[in-house]
Amino acid sequence: xxxxxxxxxxxxxxxxxxxxxxxxxxxxxxxxxxxxxxxxxxxxxxxxxxxxxxxxxxxxxxxxxxxxxx
Numbered sequence: 750x751x752x753x754x755x756x757x758x759x760x761x762x763x764x765x766x767x768x769x770x771x772x773x774x775x776x777x778x779x780x781x782x783x784x785x786x787x788x789x790x791x792x793x794x795x796x797x798x799x800x801x802x803x804x805x806x807x808x809x810x811x812x813x814x815x816x817x818x819x
Contacts, residue, residue, distance in 0.1 A: 762775045
């Protein structure tokens with residue numbers, strides 16, 4: 750289990766099942782906030798989003814708004 754120094758303890762961090770490199774986006778919920786971290790850098794700060802911001806981001810991903818970033 751990954752623990753981010755800047756995040757509260759006891760969170761259920763999730764990483765994509767397709768993550769094979771070990772350097773993946775990790776996501777957890779803490780109350781009304783969504784925390785995002787890098788699974789290979791647990792000492793780095795986690796980024797915090799509101800639930801609405803996270804829902805808007807996921808909707809954009811599903812609609813392909815970020816496909817050209819990669």
